[in-house]
Amino acid sequence: MDNGTLSIDLTGGRAGRRVKARTSPCIQCGAYSYVILLEQELTQYQAGTFVQDAFPNLTPAERDLILLGLHVECGEKMSAWWRDHQ
Numbered sequence: 001m002d003n004g005t006l007s008i009d010l011t012g013g014r015a016g017r018r019v020k021a022r023t024s025p026c027i028q029c030g031a032y033s034y035v036i037l038l039e040q041e042l043t044q045y046q047a048g049t050f051v052q053d054a055f056p057n058l059t060p061a062e063r064d065l066i067l068l069g070l071h072v073e074c075g076e077k078m079s080a081w082w083r084d085h086q
């Protein structure tokens with residue numbers, strides 16, 4: 001499975017190393033973000049593991065950032081917009 005959202009920049013050479021991954025552009029503001037992830041967990045995610053299983057230690061907001069590139073504050077803006085326009 002190719003999720004197509006993360007590009008990888010390896011930062012180390014050891015087992016259990018962390019990698020810096022670029023997220024998709026934020027669906028609200030369009031800016032990219034960078035997250036530091038365990039390579040082992042990122043590999044599982046890219047192999048098709050659900051994000052909540054691949055990254056058990058991340059908060060839901062951090063998972064949204066990985067999945068959608070969505071910043072916490074941008075998510076709040078979008079929620080407010082939907083509240084006001086329905």
Ligand SMILES: [Zn+2]
Binds near residue numbers: 029
């Ligand atoms: Zn944003």
